[in-house]
Amino acid sequence: MSRAPLPIGTWGSISTRIEKTDAKGKAVSYLSKANFRDHDGHVRDVTAFGKTKTAAERRLLQKLQDRARTNTSGELTAMHKINHLLDLWEKRFEGLIADGKRSPTSLDTYRRSLKNHIRPALGELRIGEATTPRLDTVLTKIKTAAGAPTAKTCRAIISGAMKLAVRYGALTVNPVREVDTIEAAPKNPPRALTGEEVSLLRKSLAADDRAVEADLPDLATFMLATGVRIGESLAVLWHQVDLETGAVTITHTIARIKGEGLIRKSTKSKAGERVLHLPNWAIAMLRTRHAAGIRLDNPVFADMIGSYRDPSNTRRALRTALSPVGNTARRDLGTTLRTLRRQAGLSREQVANTLAWPKTRIELAETGRIKVDHQLVTELLTAYRITLDDHPDLVTQVDQATQPADSDKLAWIRSHALRKTTATALDQAGHTARQIADQLGQAKVSITQDIYLHRQAANPAAAQALEHAFDDPDLL
CATH class of the missing domain: 3.30.160 (Double Stranded RNA Binding Domain)
Incomplete structure (x- = not known):
């Protein structure tokens, strides 16, 4: 036998x-x-x-x-380097993008994390060496060096790659499964604009020539009226706007993809495809734009040649517009600082390198779009070899420029704040979290509640309900 x-x-x-x-x-x-x-x-x-x-x-x-641990196809073993596994994971993600199941912008984000954090820390290790303690240590270091959001992204990538290794037979269990959860308080808790801030925002944008040139007043109005993302706003075509019924159809978003440029792609998820009804003040704005002449296949918020606008450039224009212009004294001080820099024969880049500042900070100071104080001015003047105390007139100008201005109240606003404002307004009007999530195009209600809604005061009807439930005097 x-x-x-x-x-x-x-x-x-x-x-x-x-x-x-x-x-x-x-x-x-x-x-x-x-x-x-x-x-x-x-x-x-x-x-x-x-x-x-x-x-x-x-x-x-x-x-x-x-x-x-070798898989049946022989494509992956525990002895392969993690860099090889990550290459396979990237190819699989590219396939999901081709099938329309993932966003190409997500792959750009993941590739930055792979290049800057994951490959340097793990790439040369063998797959079999990717133990839970080792991965936990790596992710902890990434969190310390780059912050919790980056560490969460890296954890998701590594987990996806190790899941692929398990499926190919190179591992028997996913070692990321037992890695400690990455938690951190949100850097910017949910904050919505008040009614007063909305009015101030619209007035400020309408009075700013650069903001008007960048078409920001109408764009901000549209975003407040719909709660859509800035990329979704820029992807709306005129044939998707029905001025008779007062509705707009959201189906796409604009994104810049490395190697491809600007593309109009489908929304993040099926929940992003939605029809939204507009308030009358938004319809009036769109009617005015429509009356100026349009083409049905053109974007509602197009660039100077009628094509798609870059969301990143639009966000930058909004940040610039909302930087505190302040009063005339602040702008005059900026002009003075620019004159002194030029007299010193220095460029903005040279000054930025000397002070280890971003070059944009010099520009904002010289255009009066940043709140200044004596320390900031002193550091600038030191680079120009000027002592502030030796110039009494300049000291007086700085004192006047440091006075607060109404526009300072808008400096914190970013494009997502408009989205949160819309969500909070609907919440205060009694809409359910599911209804608000549908308006925002989010599949998960929990994201809407955790990120986009202010925490409301405790239920005012609770006291009355408890009053009736426990009104027996014997309980006192």
């Missing part, structure tokens, strides 16, 4: 012999060998050397265990 074959992925007994001796006949090298039945059904010899019998057998056992 023939002997039963070894099960696939297992090995037979280990034999060890002396492989090499020294001049005195003492063993200095041992060879351990075992038969291993590979996943293709073939039985092959696996060997390992060691200075002692125990070392040789231990090394062979490790090789056998690693070989047992």
Whole structure:
């Protein structure tokens, strides 16, 4: 009766012999060998050397265990480097993008994390070396160096890659599963504009020539009226606007993809495809734009040549417009600072390098779009080899420029604040979280509640309900 074959992925007994001796006949090298039945059904010899019998057998056992993790296709094993696994994960993600199941902008974000954090920390390790303690240590270091949001992104990428390794048979369990959850308080808790701030915002944008030139007043109005993302706003075409029924259809968003440029792509999820009804003040704004002449296949908020606008450039224009212009004294001080810089023969880039500042900070100071104080002005003047105390007139000008202005109240606003404002207004009007999530185009209500809604005061009807429930005087 023939002997039963070894099960696939297992090995037979280990034999060890002396492989090499020294001049005195003492063993200095041992060879351990075992038969291993590979996943293709073939039985092959696996060997390992060691200075002692125990070392040789231990090394062979490790090789056998690693070989047992080989997947059926032979594409991935525990001995492959993690860089190889990450390459496979990227290709799979590209396939999901081609199928319309993932966003190309997500891959751009993931590739930055791969390049800057994951590959430098893990790329040269073997897949079998990606233990839970090692991954936990790496993610903790990323959180410390780059912050919790980046660490969360890296954790998701590594988990996805290790899940792929399990599916290919290179690992038996996903080591990221037991890694400590990355938690951190939100950098900017949900904040919506008050009614007073909305009025101030619209007036400020309408009075700012640069904001009007960038078409920001109408864009801000549209975003407040709908709660859509800035990319979704820029993707709306005129044929998607029905001025008779007062509705707009949201189906796409604008994104810049590396190597492709600006593209109009479908929304993040099916929940993003929605029809929204507009308030009368938004319809009036769109009627005015429509009366100026349009083409149905053009964007509602187009650039100077009627094409799509870049969301990043539009956000930058909005940030610039909302930077505190302040009063005339602040703008006059900015002009003075620019004149002194030029008299010193310095460019903005040179000053920025000297002070280790972003170059944009110099520009904002010189255009009166940043709140200034004596310290900021003193540092600038030092770069120009000027002492502030030696110029009384300049001291007076700085004192006047540091006075608060109404526009300072708008400096915190970013494009997403308009979205949160719309969500909060609907919440205060009694709409359910599900209704608000549908308006915002979000599949998960929890995201709407956690990120976009202000926490409301405790239920005012609770006291009355408890009053009736426990009004028995014997309870007192």
